[in-house]
Each structure stands twice: as C-alpha cells, then as structure tokens.
Amino acid sequence: MTRCLVVDDDAEIRSAVQGYLQRFGMTVSTAASGAEMRRLMSGGSFDVVVLDVMLPDDNGLELCKWLQQTCDAAVIMLTAQGDPISRVLGLELGADDYLGKPFEPRELVARINAVLRRARKGERNANAPAHQRTVRFEGWVFDRLLRQLVSPQQVVVALSSAEYRLLSAFVEHPRRVLSRDQLIELTRSAGVEVNDRSIDLSVSRLRQKLGDSSREPKLIRTVRGEGYLFDVKVEAA
Amino acid sequence: MKRLWRDTLFKRLFFLMWATLVISHLVAFGVVTGRLGFGPTMFGSIPVLPSLPPTPGLPGDPQGAGVPPSSVGPGDEPPHGPFGGEPPPGLPGDIQMRQGPSLPTSSLLLDYGIRFLIIGAAAWWGARWISTPMRRLADASRRLGQTLGRDISPPRLDERHGTVEVRDVAQVFNKMSAELDQQFRSRGLLVAAISHDLRTPLTRIRMRLEAMSEDPGAQRCITDIREMNALIDSVLEVFRGAADGEPTQDIDIHSLVQSLADDLIEQGQPVSFSGEPAIARAQPTALRRVLSNLLGNALRYGERAEVAVRRDDQGVHITIDDHGPGIPEAQLEAVFQPFYRVESSRSRHTGGTGLGLYIARDLVMRQGGTLTLTNRPGGGLRAELRLPA
Numbered sequence: 001m002t003r004c005l006v007v008d009d010d011a012e013i014r015s016a017v018q019g020y021l022q023r024f025g026m027t028v029s030t031a032a033s034g035a036e037m038r039r040l041m042s043g044g045s046f047d048v049v050v051l052d053v054m055l056p057d058d059n060g061l062e063l064c065k066w067l068q069q070t071c072d073a074a075v076i077m078l079t080a081q082g083d084p085i086s087r088v089l090g091l092e093l094g095a096d097d098y099l100g101k102p103f104e105p106r107e108l109v110a111r112i113n114a115v116l117r118r119a120r121k122g123e124r125n126a127n128a129p130a131h132q133r134t135v136r137f138e139g140w141v142f143d144r145l146l147r148q149l150v151s152p153q154q155v156v157v158a159l160s161s162a163e164y165r166l167l168s169a170f171v172e173h174p175r176r177v178l179s180r181d182q183l184i185e186l187t188r189s190a191g192v193e194v195n196d197r198s199i200d201l202s203v204s205r206l207r208q209k210l211g212d213s214s215r216e217p218k219l220i221r222t223v224r225g226e227g228y229l230f231d232v233k234v235e236a237a
Numbered sequence: 238m239k240r241l242w243r244d245t246l247f248k249r250l251f252f253l254m255w256a257t258l259v260i261s262h263l264v265a266f267g268v269v270t271g272r273l274g275f276g277p278t279m280f281g282s283i284p285v286l287p288s289l290p291p292t293p294g295l296p297g298d299p300q301g302a303g304v305p306p307s308s309v310g311p312g313d314e315p316p317h318g319p320f321g322g323e324p325p326p327g328l329p330g331d332i333q334m335r336q337g338p339s340l341p342t343s344s345l346l347l348d349y350g351i352r353f354l355i356i357g358a359a360a361w362w363g364a365r366w367i368s369t370p371m372r373r374l375a376d377a378s379r380r381l382g383q384t385l386g387r388d389i390s391p392p393r394l395d396e397r398h399g400t401v402e403v404r405d406v407a408q409v410f411n412k413m414s415a416e417l418d419q420q421f422r423s424r425g426l427l428v429a430a431i432s433h434d435l436r437t438p439l440t441r442i443r444m445r446l447e448a449m450s451e452d453p454g455a456q457r458c459i460t461d462i463r464e465m466n467a468l469i470d471s472v473l474e475v476f477r478g479a480a481d482g483e484p485t486q487d488i489d490i491h492s493l494v495q496s497l498a499d500d501l502i503e504q505g506q507p508v509s510f511s512g513e514p515a516i517a518r519a520q521p522t523a524l525r526r527v528l529s530n531l532l533g534n535a536l537r538y539g540e541r542a543e544v545a546v547r548r549d550d551q552g553v554h555i556t557i558d559d560h561g562p563g564i565p566e567a568q569l570e571a572v573f574q575p576f577y578r579v580e581s582s583r584s585r586h587t588g589g590t591g592l593g594l595y596i597a598r599d600l601v602m603r604q605g606g607t608l609t610l611t612n613r614p615g616g617g618l619r620a621e622l623r624l625p626a
Contacts, residue, residue: 010437010440010441012441012444013437013440013441013444016441016444016445016447016448017444020444020447054433080432080433080436080437080440081429081433100466101436101437101439101440102436102439102440102442102443102462102466103440103443104443105443105444105447146521146522148521150486151489153487154486154487155486155487155488155489155516156486156487156488156489156493156521157489157492158488158489158492158493158496158497158521158525159492159496160495160496160497160499160500160503161499161500161503162499162500162503163496163499191504192503192504198503205495205499209489209492
C-alpha cells in the first residue's frame with residue numbers, strides 16, 4: 001500500500017486529490033501548511049509527498065530540501081507558477097518530479113507510480129554518476145535535465161526524446177553490452193512504440209551527433225549478435 | 238563611408254567652431270595688414286589658406302581687386318613660389334617681393350599651420366565636450382529599453398555634473414526611467430499573481446470534473462481548462478521576458494531542428510526534415526521554444542510541416558513550410574501582433590493563444606535574428622528564421 005502525503009493550502013484541492021488517489025488504492029494524508037507537514041512527517045513515514053510550492057507559512061523549495069535531508073520519501077512538487085526556471089530549480093533541489101497546476105489527475109498518478117518504481121529499484125538519491133543531473137564522458141557533457149549534450153568544442157547538441165532515453169540507458173550502464181530487448185525495456189515511454197528498428201535508428205542518430213563514425217564506432221560499439229556497448233568511462237560532471 | 242558623412246551634433250559644433258576661428262583669424266589679419274599700410278604686393282606674398290574663399294586674384298583675373306594671383310592658395314603656390322617654376326610674365330612686383338623676405342613666408346606658413354592645428358584640436362575637444370551629454374542620454378535611453386521589465390536596475394544619468402540644462406535633463410530622465418521601471422515591475426507582479434490565482438480555481442474545477450467524467454460536457458470543459466492554462470503560460474512568458482538570463486551558446490542547429498522533428502515524428506505527426514550541418518550562437522531553450530511554436534503552427538493550420546536547415550555567408554536559415562491555406566498578404570506582418578487573429582482560414586476554433594508568433598519574434602530578435610512569414614508560390618505558408626553566423 002502506497003502511503004502518500006498531500007500538502008496544499010487549498011482545502012478543496014487537498015480533499016479532491018486525496019479522494020482521487022484513494023481510488024488508486026493509496027493511503028492519503030493531507031497537510032495544509034509546512035508546519036503541519038513537518039509534524040506529520042515526524043509522526044509517520046510516507047512513500048511519497050505531493051508538495052505545493054506556494055504555501056502560506058513556508059517556502060516549498062525549502063521544504064523540499066528539508067524533506068531530502070530528513071527522510072527518504074519521494075517528492076513531487078506541484079506549482080501554479082509553472083515556469084521553466086522554477087522547474088529546473090525544483091528538480092535541482094532534489095524533487096523527484098515536478099507538475100504544473102492545473103494538472104491531469106491521471107498524470108499525477110502516473111508520476112507517483114514512476115517515482116515509486118524508481119525508488120524501489122534503488123535509483124533515488126544515489127550519488128553514482130549515472131544518477132546525477134550532468135555526467136561527462138570523453139569530453140562530452142550530458143545534461144539530463146535540459147536533455148542536451150555539450151560537445152568538447154562547447155557546442156550545444158540537442159537530443160530527441162528517443163535519443164535522450166537511449167543515452168540515459170547507456171550512461172546508466174556503461175561498459176555493459178545491452179541487447180536490443182534490454183534497450184527496448186530501458187527506453188520504454190508512455191504513448192510511444194519502441195522496437196528494434198527504432199532502437200537502431202536512435203543509435204545511428206546518436207552516433208552521428210556524437211561524431212562517432214558508423215563504420216568504426218568508438219563510443220557506441222555494435223556487438224555482433226548481442227547488442228550495443230557504450231564503451232566509455234562515465235564520470236560525474 | 239556613410240557613417241563618415243552622417244550629420245552629427247559633434248560635427249556641426251566642430252565645423253562651426255573651427256571655421257569661425259579660422260575665418261576670424263584670416264579676416265582680422267587681412268584688416269590689420271591692410272591698415273598698417275603694407276602694399277598689395279606685400280599682402281600677396283602671404284600664403285593663403287585653402288579655406289579662404291578664392292575670390293580675388295583668380296588666374297584668369299590677375300588684377301582682380303588689386304591682389305596678385307599668388308593668393309589663390311597653396312595648391313597653386315609652387316609654380317609661383319620662390320623656388321618654383323617660372324613666374325608668370327607681367328608680374329615683376331611679385332617676383333621682387335618674394336625674393337626679398339623669404340623667411341617670413343615660411344615662418345608665416347608655420348604660424349598658420351600651428352594656429353590651424355590648435356584651433357582644430359580645440360574645436361574637436363569643444364565639440365566633444367558639448368555633445369557628450371547628448372550621447373550619454375542616447376546610450377542611457379537605449380539601455381533603458383533593454384532593462385525594462387527585467388530584474389536589472391534602470392540606467393541613471395549623473396545629476397550633479399554638467400551644465401544646468403544637462404543636469405535638468407538627467408533629473409527628468411532618471412525620474413522617468415524609475416517610474417517606467419516601477420510600472421513594469423508592478424505589472425509583472427500583477428500578472429504573476431493573477432495567473433497564480435487563476436490556476437488554483439482551474440485546478441479545483443479540473444478535480445471536480447474528474448468526479449463527473451461520464452458527462453459528455455466534462456471533456457469539453459477539460460479542453461477549455463487546457464486552453465486557458467496555455468493562455469496564462471503565454472501571458473506570463475511575455476511579461477517575464479521569456480529568455481531572460483539564459484546564456485548564449487554555440488548551438489548545433491542541425492541537431493536541434495532534427496531532434497524537434499524526430500520528436501514529432503515519434504508522436505505520429507507528419508513532419509519531414511532535411512538539412513546541412515550548421516552552427517549558430519543563440520540561447521538554446523529560447524530557440525527551441527521558437528521552433529516548437531512554428532512547428533506547432535504548421536501542423537495546426539497547415540496539415541504537415543517540412544523543415545529545412547541551410548547555411549550561407551550571412552548565417553543560418555531555417556525554413557518551416559506547411560500545406561495550409563497561408564495568410565492573406567496584407568496580414569503577414571499583422572499576425573506578429575499580440576492577440577491578432579486571422580479570420581476565416583486560421584479560425585479561432587483551432588485554438589492557440591494569439592501570443593505564439595509575438596513571443597517567437599521577440600525571442601528571435603533577442604538572438605539577433607529575423608523571423609518572417611511568406612506565402613509560398615505553390616501554396617502553403619513558409620516561416621523563415623535567420624540567425625547570424
């Protein structure tokens with residue numbers, strides 16, 4: 001059973017979200033302020049906290065930092081400000097996800113589940129380079145929040161969603177041969193069909209963008225009959 | 238070359254002062270020498286500066302006004318000069334005189350040269366001195382335009398130095414810019430507050446609709462909520478200055494456009510891409526926003542989008558072609574105004590906030606680029622984005 005805490009100063013939103021999430025089998029508590037949240041957090045443990053950025057008595061970003069330091073609950077930030085800067089800020093401060101108001105209720109459930117899935121796999125809060133915002137390999141810098149690469153010559157190279165998912169999978173499993181099936185599993189995304197062909201296409205696009213020749217690739221090597229190998233050392237940037 | 242001949246306050250003052258001083262010297266000298274009784278022959282020996290109107294003594298009129306022809310100017314001097322070529326016949330007096338006091342001629346030349354230079358330097362410095370406040374005002378006004386509505390304090394002029402008029406202008410300017418800045422700030426805060434206070438009830442409505450999801454009207458309400466939210470986003474973007482603070486970087490334009498096209502293709506949208514390698518300097522997120530907006534327009538109004546990246550000496554251009562009805566020629570510029578809507582073809586039923594193109598052009602201009610729309614000869618609309626190399 002997922003234990004969830006909803007923190008919002010608007011009473012109706014609080015109870016509506018509570019009711020909605022309960023329909024998905026979650027146990028939901030609510031808090032109207034930062035102080036109440038802190039009290040509830042000390043009383044019991046939660047798997048996920050849905051936290052509004054704007055609270056009357058506390059700054060949501062500060063609360064988010066506090067949550068990161070004191071407990072291991074996943075944090076999803078809600079905001080009515082919804083501009084890209086506060087999104088980046090929220091994620092940098094350790095929120096696991098970020099959702100603008102008004103949101104699709106179903107989307108909130110999907111995000112909660114995704115965050116919990118990652119938590120179960122033990123991928124949260126890991127200090128390994130694979131889980132940091134930016135990683136570095138062979139002079140390239142990969143920014144996972146901005147979804148872009150910066151070349152050794154300091155040129156920004158944009159990635160498509162498919163390339164981003166693929167590179168993320170590679171960066172998390174460097175120097176390991178990944179079969180196409182594994183890659184399909186790792187790059188799965190809602191509403192998109194991923195298959196052998198799309199994986200091959202993304203690999204060739206990525207090679208092109210990384211300046212890796214298709215005949216003798218050095219970064220993403222083809223292992224005949226097995227799959228692909230991201231053959232570089234990945235470091236935290 | 239055009240810059241050189243521009244009419245500036247500086248040049249007007251400079252030439253006014255210089256010419257006045259030079260002419261006054263010459264006229265005074267002429268009057269004084271005339272009064273002291275030097276003969277016309279004596280006067281003729283003095284090399285006259287080029288700025289003196291060469292009325293008397295033109296070669297065709299040697300006896301004109303009693304001045305010998307040598308007064309024409311230094312350009313004509315050498316042939317008549319003491320070491321020059323043959324003197325023209327029929328002017329014995331002139332030759333006699335020149336052979337006598339040759340020293341005064343050269344020292345007079347030096348004298349005039351020095352005066353000419355000093356007066357010129359003084360005029361240059363004086364003109365600069367007087368026109369500088371004007372230039373500062375222009376600079377500050379330009380900066381004011383760039384700082385308004387952002388978190389940068391507006392430029393201030395020095396109110397304590399300079400002439401009374403300059404200090405007056407500085408005071409008025411500072412007051413004006415502070416007021417403008419204040420207005421922009423409060424307007425921005427207001428919009429942010431309103432949009433926050435709009436989004437909270439929108440969220441409530443959205444949650445309530447979830448309880449009545451069987452009702453066919455609910456879906457339409459949800460669509461409306463989305464549209465209202467998109468409008469709030471755009472308005473906020475306009476007031477925030479969408480690209481503030483984002484650093485300018487070298488961007489691989491080919492990759493950027495290709496990845497945007499790939500994302501749309503992945504979602505099943507009819508988009509095609511062709512292009513050559515190109516790099517330009519811009520703000521990555523801002524540029525991405527502009528391109529997504531243009532691609533979204535092409536798909537919304539023009540069925541499908543064909544995107545191309547080309548490079549030439551002037552820079553990089555990105556074209557986005559669609560297969561829609563286009564826009565009437567007369568309205569091709571007007572669509573960049575906020576909330577402007579083309580009636581009929583691009584109807585309001587297709588949604589959109591009416592701010593997209595306005596924001597897009599604003600962002601492109603901040604990159605030093607241009608954004609234009611044209612109707613393609615074969616039908617459909619072409620959006621063309623040019624970025625400097």
